[in-house]
Amino acid sequence: MPHADLLCADGSRTTIEVSPAFSILIAAQRAGAALRHDCGGKALCGTCRVRVISGTLSPVLERERVRLDAVEAGPGVRLACQARPGSNLSLEAVLPLSGPVHP
Numbered sequence: 665m666p667h668a669d670l671l672c673a674d675g676s677r678t679t680i681e682v683s684p685a686f687s688i689l690i691a692a693q694r695a696g697a698a699l700r701h702d703c704g705g706k707a708l709c710g711t712c713r714v715r716v717i718s719g720t721l722s723p724v725l726e727r728e729r730v731r732l733d734a735v736e737a738g739p740g741v742r743l744a745c746q747a748r749p750g751s752n753l754s755l756e757a758v759l760p761l762s763g764p765v766h767p
């Protein structure tokens with residue numbers, strides 16, 4: 665099973681099991697890892713975004729692209745609720761658990 669080293673939204677670091685069958689957000693929730701997800705994983709808020717330090721993820725589809733553009737996400741940033749793992753990963757939550765959507 666691939667894994668992801670994750671810098672969580674609460675500042676903690678953890679390693680979670682991930683699967684191509686599930687989004688990074690679902691894997692994080694199952695592991696009890698803190699990742700903000702204001703819209704519940706519908707690609708509507710952008711608060712679940714993560715910076716990809718290493719590893720590969722599923723391709724960016726239209727609904728994710730629209731939301732990433734709306735929150736002015738930089739290169740190498742993905743929505744945890746839309747992206748699925750393609751390898752072992754190192755990821756960092758972009759936002760803390762509360763506060764503005766644009767840091």
Ligand code: FES
Binds near residue numbers: 705
């Ligand atoms: S949880 Fe809202 S965009 Fe991912």
